Amino acid sequence: MATLAKPNLPRFDVEIFQNEFLADGAREVNAIVTVTATGGGTSGGRPLGVTDAAQGGADGQSAAVVLLVDCSGSMDYPASKLRGAREATAAAIDTIRDGVAFAVVAGTHEARDTFPGDGTLAIASPDTRDRAKESLRRLTAAGGTAMGAWLTKADQLFLTRPDIPIRHAILLTDGNNEHETAADLERAIGRVSGRFTADCRGVGTDWKVAELRKISSALLGTVGMVPEPSGLAEDFRSMMAGAMGKQVADVALRIWTPANATVKFVKQVAPALEDLTARRAEAGPRAGDYPTGSWGDESRDYHVCVEVPAASVGNEMLAARISLVLPPSVSGGTPEVLSQGLVKAFWTDDLASSTRISPQVAHYTGQAELAASIQEGMEAHRLGDVHRATAKLGAAVRIAHASGNEGTYKLLQKVVDVVDAKEGTVRFRNHVSKADAMLVETESTVTVRVKK
Incomplete structure (x- = not known):
């Protein structure tokens, strides 16, 4: 395990759990990588990657949040759904800390930014929070559902503040994506992937789990169900509190393998399952980056499987070097290694050692x-x-x-x-x-x- 930390910023620790002993000729090496970030949260300095110019204000404009609220016609059946959505959005707005940029978008078959309403992001303060909550009274239910348009609007709003590193959306819907094609939604997801994270919530039972999971998975967020509108406020408050706790943006899991070794898969396995294998971005000779999104004070586990060249008893090798890395766009120059761990392989004829599963x-x-x-x-x-x-x-x-x-x-x-x-x-x-x-x-x- 290796650890790197900076003053006032989260400390990242990497732990590797594996059975490094392989039978004669075996090729597959499995390891669980536990990544823990501590010392972050909403206090104690600016988030990693935030420049002096971007810091601004008392708490700094280090994060941006866009609330995407379904206002399609079905949200009026029953009327408690839209009422619950208003209350939930108000609860989320109350949780936004001073200095954070934010906006509220009404989503139908199109997307309309209802606050601040001028195509930009407002800066959270007691006054803007009050005005944002007041604007929720004007949300009415009418029209269809086109979530790709909602995501595109969120992206446009985030692009007005490219200096802000942590960007998060919360999407609420009660129905299916009926007013654009599946291909339209797929293209929209592809355009915004990597630009912001998103948590998705479905209220009631008329939405599709697979549809929201596709969005949340691509945008490294969560998907959840709120069966009754009365439960929305607490759920939104919790999601916003989680977003406010993020301190480091765009962290990548970089995996280097030696010659003739290949990464078979990389999966986040806790707190929820997420296959990252297909999201690899090449990062130099025999190295690839897998996105992990933004981090606060938290711990996550990843399952890494590497196929190595077969070797005979007595041989050993470094199967993979795993690092937590900030890309140049965030670190301000060259990629910055936050922490590191090693996955090893040792071939043995001891049956008890080689058959033991971690x-x-x-x-x-x-x-x-x-x-x-x-x-x-x-x-x-x-x-x-x-x-x-x-x-x-x-x-x-x-x-x-x-x-x-x-x-x-x-x-x-x-x-x-x-x-x-x-x-x-x-x-x-x-x-x-x-x-x-x-x-x-x-x-x-x-x-x-x-x-x-």
Whole structure:
């Protein structure tokens, strides 16, 4: 483990958990990389990458937030949805700290910035927060839904302040993306990926989990369900507090491998599953960067799998060097290494050593299997294949019980009756509400940390 820190900025630590012993001729090396940032938050200095010019104000214009509120016609059925959205947006606005740039966008089949309303971002203060909350009274429900247009509007607003490094959007909807094509949404997501992060929330049961997950996944955020409008305010307040805690933007996980070795996959495995493999950006000879987004005081786990050249007993090698890196655009010149760890390989004929599975690797392999079992089970249920749905969700119950994932275990009990948790024996419930089914699917990628 290696650590680098700067005064008044988060300290990054990298820990590597693996079994470095391989059998004669084996080629696959697995490691869990735990990255922990401490000493950040909203106090104690400017965020990393913020220049003197950008600092400004008492707390500094180090972050920008755009709230994207669904105002399509369906938000009036029932009227409590739009009322809940107004209250939630007001709660989020109250959580924005002084000096942060922000805007509110009403989303329909188009996108209209309702505050400050001039195509720019306002700077949070007691006065602008009050005026922003007052503007929410003018939000009315009418029109369709085109989330790609909403994301594009958020990007345009963020571009008015390119000096601000931490950019985050919160998107709320109650329906499907019916007023633009899937290709339109895909293109919009592609255009804005890497420019800002986004948390997505669906209220009620008429939206598509896969649609919001596509957005949140590409923009390195979260997806969640709020079954009742009354729960929106607390959820928005929590999301905004998380956004306000970010201190470092655009951190990359850089993986260097030796000649003839290749990275098979890179996945975030905690606090939620996210496959980063396809997002690799080349970063020099035999090195690639994988985006991790913005960081506050938090810890995340990543599963890295590297394929190395086969070797005979007694050989050893460095399989990968893993670094946390700030790109030149943020560090102000050359890439800056924040922390570093090493993944090793040693070939042995000791069967006990080479067959031992790292507890961390085993745990997160199980969590990935858990998520897949839930998603496949719920899809089978939608298609009317109760036998397959029962088998898949039984496997999910077994894994959740064995891994101590109590949150997911309790959620699964909304759709199945557990006969034997240890064996994964379940019966699918006769009457499963759409809300419970969607909640189980939405939360399927949330993992539990490995027990140290």
